[in-house]
Amino acid sequence: NALSEETNGRKCLHTLLVERQEQAERSVLISCQSGATGKKFLKFLSKHGDIKKYFFYESYGFNAVVEFASRDGVASLLETTTIPTVNHESLVPFKSRLLSLRNLSSGDSNPSSGLQCQPQSTVPINELIQKLSQEESIDQQIISLTEEYQITDENSRLRFLVCSLLKDVAAAYFPECTIKPFGSSVNGFGKLGCDLDMFLDLDSISGWNVKMPKSGLFMEYRMKRTNSERAVTQSVLSVIGECLDHFGPGCVGVQKILNARCPLLRFVHQPSGFQCDLTANNRVAMKSTELLYLYGELDPRVRRLVFTVRCWARAHGITSSIPGAWISNFSLTVMVLFFLQKRNPPIIPTLDHLRELAGPADKSVIEGNDCTFVSDFTKIQLRRNTESVELLLNEFFEFYATFPFSRMSVNIRKGKEQNKPEVAPLHIQNPFETALNVSKNVNATQLERFVALCQESSWLLQQNEANAPKRGEAGGGRTPWGLSTLLLPSQVASIKSRKR
């Protein structure tokens, strides 16, 4: 599956991003309103160039991502693409790689005939629970959950394509810019349906490097001046936001959230179905993403445990899709990583150790923060730890059920709890901006809910182990057991009342 070691080997995230971005530039997104089946569709498009990959999916109708072997294929297709004729409406004549396939002959009937669609969202929780109940062991349940939930190859392509389409909008004014996905879309911990976090990278604008003469005449661009980088970011996002709102086909509900700590645009990209957050010059977040990706690649148990904990937390309302005093997925992930660093022997190394392994090319200081860590996976020597994920899950619950949150801070840089520098209920040191607390937003109630749930889940899991199916016994109609029970809010609640 996407971004997993199986398909991509052990590439560093940067290599992967470059590959995916390049694929995306050769791709188009097509809404299939016609009755074209796969064959007719392919024949029509192949006239414009070799097709390397294509797939269909559903989002407000049927859509296809088509990757040509070269950009010429895209150019050729666009040359024959018409501007729609509309009757009682008018069009904003903004051309992009978002297209509609239409069929004069069929009258656009029967759009879905013969199309095999790739899922772009997770199965409903009930289905997941049923599915998990049929597995033979908790370890197997965890693997199954990870496979059901993680971003697919197709979903990843679609994410990069959306970035590429949005890049075209920004590139109109900043020709050398790129838009890069970060966060769970690429860190290896994203589930199908998670939001698409992107940042606009203006740092590659050329001309910064044109040599100035030592003396004599020289020419400069006249540019608008503002009193801070932040104001520049706000300006750039404001214009792009206006543009997406007025021109961007399929971009709806564009909100400009320019006064946030990190100014951003939030909107829904309908043709892909993604909830999008676009920031600018957010390079520290990219580094966090690389780090999380690296940890996820080091040992398969990392990703499995993170997926399981994230899924469990969401099922019980410990995390939420709306911002608030809840623990965020990012905080939760850092907590899992910290826990894995604390195993004996540790399953993953500390961030300080990763920095020690870094070569000269890895050096990175962003806005005064040392973000250096090794990028070459082969340099990282792992300690031999053979604990099962089931055991780790249980231990995770135990660990945080008894963690001294009132005094200590979670710190993946040192891999050891540190004294809390501030009074926030939950303190998780930001890995790169070390003076910041990643979970500053979390209030005491939410932390208590988390701790209580860890206790109950640990207890429940121990009860459950006795319930595990015998070899060969798994099958349809089984009552939830193991991980399934952990994901049923009613179960945990009833255990809770029983315990009292």
Added chain:
Amino acid sequence: NALSEETNGRKCLHTLLVERQEQAERSVLISCQSGATGKKFLKFLSKHGDIKKYFFYESYGFNAVVEFASRDGVASLLETTTIPTVNHESLVPFKSRLLSLRNLSSGDSNPSSGLQCQPQSTVPINELIQKLSQEESIDQQIISLTEEYQITDENSRLRFLVCSLLKDVAAAYFPECTIKPFGSSVNGFGKLGCDLDMFLDLDSISGWNVKMPKSGLFMEYRMKRTNSERAVTQSVLSVIGECLDHFGPGCVGVQKILNARCPLLRFVHQPSGFQCDLTANNRVAMKSTELLYLYGELDPRVRRLVFTVRCWARAHGITSSIPGAWISNFSLTVMVLFFLQKRNPPIIPTLDHLRELAGPADKSVIEGNDCTFVSDFTKIQLRRNTESVELLLNEFFEFYATFPFSRMSVNIRKGKEQNKPEVAPLHIQNPFETALNVSKNVNATQLERFVALCQESSWLLQQNEANAPKRGEAGGGRTPWGLSTLLLPSQVASIKSRKR
């Protein structure tokens, strides 16, 4: 001078616009903060390509327009252009053809040494009056005023360059668009310092013409839909306005006036000093402009009389730079044209006659309005009328001093007054949108002021004729006479009281 028959022959406006636009695309606008004199300046720039034309002018410092022989010159210059280094500010990295020439050696001192500047605004009214008083005849005064006031070749180039710079901003999203100046910037009646009216032409967007197949599959762009052309115009202007405001170097005070009958952006372009109005898809206004240009080219008296009347009206507050219940320059111009059609024999033909002369290529229907008229000047046969401009000015005042405004409408289509279709104090039929009244905004008080001033000016001019200097008598220190008196508000006011 610019746009006059002397320099450009009798080109139709379209040909002229295309020429000027092409020049502008090969030009850059440079702020000269350095102490470079003309020679050093030229040497520096010539390294990038042959220079066809350049000139300096003042607007918030010293500036130069430089026209290269080819676009390659511009490209070569931009390649060596650096992004400014700023200390306590940040830059919006938007690159354009607005540049700054700097000098490391001189420390940017003495910026003006040896630069000869071309004026971009009219001489103050007092100076004009003095100058006119030294002329020997009223005819000569009128010629002199026209020459002092009309847009120069350089000013015209600067206007087209600003359009071209703004086009680059819009072309980011609409690659095939153009921005065209209209109104007094190009109709031949503009004075130095008049505003720069522009419209964004999106009609040339290609792809509207891609042939649709008769049957089978075809591809369409997905585009935002709105419920009217007006909404599209508003969207496009809104985005461009946001962009000018945030990115556009030198664009200040950007106002989005999107709910006007004709939505527009208003801003000041500081490097040129122009007050700018940018509309979109305003093709009827372009037709009015062509028509006015044509009338101005037919006979030199047209332009002279219009200049004189416009200048006189402004001196007495009959027209104003702020919108209100005043007569507009456009209305006033149409009134002059109408008056010239009413001479015996007529000095200029009616619009209906011009339409009759039109060939098939001239046919133009815009939004249901017939805007057809002849473009080939040689087809227009003028009647022999030898009246002097002095006489015409006097007759103009007489004509409107006694015009039956309460019943009749000014109509240049027929060249005859028509019964008023509505009750507005002043009715001037819009030449192309014939159901509209160009002077709908004018209230009774303003019309009365105009009529009274016509009466007084006519009387004053007759008094004055006796005062005309004898041949050879003109010279420094003369008291105002003739046209000069007409431009002195105090004079007219005192005559007014004397008359009563």
